[in-house]
Amino acid sequence: MRDLGAGFHYLLKGQRWVARHGKQYGFGLIPGLITLVLYVAALVALGTWGEDFVSWATPFADDWSGPWQGLFRGFLTAVLFALALLLAVLTFTAVTLLIGQPFYENLSEKVDRDVSPDGTAPESGLPLWRELWISARDSLRIVVRALLWAVLLFALGFVPVVGQTVVPVIGFFVTGFFLTEELTAVALQRRGVDLRARLTLLRSRKTLIWGFGTPLALAFVVPFVAVFLMPGAVAGATLMARELLGEETRDGDDESDDDSDEWTLSGEPGS
Structure with missing residues (x-):
């Protein structure tokens, strides 16, 4: 339970950090806004032509009589749109981080400093194109893992009672874990920690990760909210990455820019 609270503390601490650094917050909004426009356009297109697509994909139902054709295709259309929304939630962070790689790298470095x-920040030493390639490759691997979980949980959702109670809760914990992986990747990739090592590191502190990522997953259900929380989420994930690696962190005042001379191990947030 302590780790759950500590994870949530880092989420709030990241939001407070960007609130005190307005310029960084403003730049950090740009990738999220671009991604939001793209996703909204895709969902509007699906809402407009989704029914036509389902009709094209189910020619065997053309000759069905009575209400069965409409019910069947209406159900498939609803399922298609629900899956699209779930995919949007699962991939929003990955796509935003990919689009905003230079923005978030800069923000994460400033948090580290x-x-x-x-007053220094780790640097990967890699050219930008190489960082983008690694980020895209790792994001794709995470999205595939997340989709496998999404399909499993979607199927379990049809189980009576459990599907409507336990499964949604598990879904938010799973989504929170993958969101946190994507967000901490900004700082960890800069430190040369590859995907396999990142996953091992995060699994070793699951309750900390859930405390950070699960509330964020709940908020990210609304993509518009995700846009405004993303810069702070990157900042908070950078601070949490320092704890996961056992790095020493200056314990400044969360509410001001006071340069305190006190130092603590980052494993003691808010002490």
């Missing part, structure tokens, strides 16, 4: 005892 702000809280690092020596």
Whole structure:
């Protein structure tokens, strides 16, 4: 339970950090806004032509009589749109981070410098194109894993009682884990931590990860909200990544830009 609270603390701490650094927050909004426009356009297109697509994909139902054809195709259309929404939630962070790689790298570095005892930030030393390639490749791998979970949970959703109670809760925990992986990847990739090592690291502190990612997953159900929380989520994930790696972190005042001389291990948030 302590780790759950600590994870949520990092989520709030990241939001407070960007609130105190308005310029970084403003730049951090740009990728999310671009992604939101693209996703809204795709969902509008699906809402407009989804029924036609289902009709094209089910020619065997053309000769069905009575209400069965309409009920069947209406159900498939609803399922298609529901899956599209789920896919949008699962991939929004990955796509936004890919589009905003330079923005979020800069933001994450500034967070590191702000809280690092020596005022420095780790650098990957890789050219931008290489960082983009690694980010895209790893994001695709995570999206595939997330989709497999999504399909499993969607199928379990048809189980009476359990599908309407337990499965949605599990779904938010799973989504929260993958969201956190994508967000911490900004800081961890800069430190040379590859995908396999990142997953091992996050699994070793699951309750901390759930405390950070699950509330975020609940908020990210509304993509418009996700746009405004994304910069703070990147900042908070950077702070949490320092704890996961056991890095020393300056314990400044969350509410101001006071440069405190006190230092604590990042494993003691808010001490």
